[in-house]
Amino acid sequence: MSAKTEEGKAKQKAALMEHRMDAPNLKHGVPAFMQSGLHPCDKCFMKSKKCPKYKSGSDCTYLADYQRDIEVFIMDLDYIEDQDRPMAQMLAKEMATVALCEMYFSVEGMVIHDRRKKTLGAQALVTTYNEAKKQAKQSMAALGIGPAARARLKMEQVNVVKQIQEMNLGDDKTVTEGTEFLDD
Structure with a gap:
């Protein structure tokens, strides 16, 4: 060979x-x-x-x-x-x-x-x-x-703001700036 x-x-x-x-x-x-x-x-x-x-x-x-x-x-x-x-x-x-x-x-x-x-x-x-x-x-x-992650983050921020507003125990109806949309 x-x-x-x-x-x-x-x-x-x-x-x-x-x-x-x-x-x-x-x-x-x-x-x-x-x-x-x-x-x-x-x-x-x-x-x-x-x-x-x-x-x-x-x-x-x-x-x-x-x-x-x-x-x-x-x-x-x-x-x-x-x-x-x-x-x-x-x-x-x-x-x-x-x-x-x-x-x-x-x-x-x-x-x-x-x-x-x-x-x-x-x-x-x-x-x-x-x-x-x-x-x-x-x-x-x-x-x-990413879009889904940003949406999740914004929802978490909205939930935190709602919890803060719900914890206001006084008759004081002050609105946290930028959260007026939550009242709808």
């Missing part, structure tokens, strides 16, 4: 490389990012050759800026307290995970086409992507972000 000789191995490798895609099996680094929170420029499959901020051995500035922007946005909400910062950071990391998956999908796609077996299948990363989106949605709801 010619595959056992060095020349045969070289021929097989050349034949395989001929049908190989431009950048097969790119590493996305999502599990490492989820564990450490860092995404090194060296492992970036998207921008390492084109990125103006590329710096060997450093963290991806785009991903870090994205996380910081989300955290700042959340912390700027009126009802978010300083003790909510860990939750805001968790949501920012979940959103960055989703963004990292989407960056990978933009290059590799969400479907794997196996030409040999003539089959289509989903990228293994799709499960991680869906889970990160689900966790981000739950974190958003916990922080009061």
Whole structure:
């Protein structure tokens, strides 16, 4: 068999490389990012050759800026307290995970086409992507972000105002400013 000789191995490798895609099996680094929170420029499959901020051995500035922007946005909400910062950071990391998956999908796609077996299948990363989106949605709801969460928060505020008004034991009929709509 010619595959056992060095020349045969070289021929097989050349034949395989001929049908190989431009950048097969790119590493996305999502599990490492989820564990450490860092995404090194060296492992970036998207921008390492084109990125103006590329710096060997450093963290991806785009991903870090994205996380910081989300955290700042959340912390700027009126009802978010300083003790909510860990939750805001968790949501920012979940959103960055989703963004990292989407960056990978933009290059590799969400479907794997196996030409040999003539089959289509989903990228293994799709499960991680869906889970990160689900966790981000739950974190958003916990922080009061989203239409349903905002409606729930407003109802809780209305109930507190009603309870305060009901506790007024005196004949004093003062109306708390902004709660006149409750009298309807």
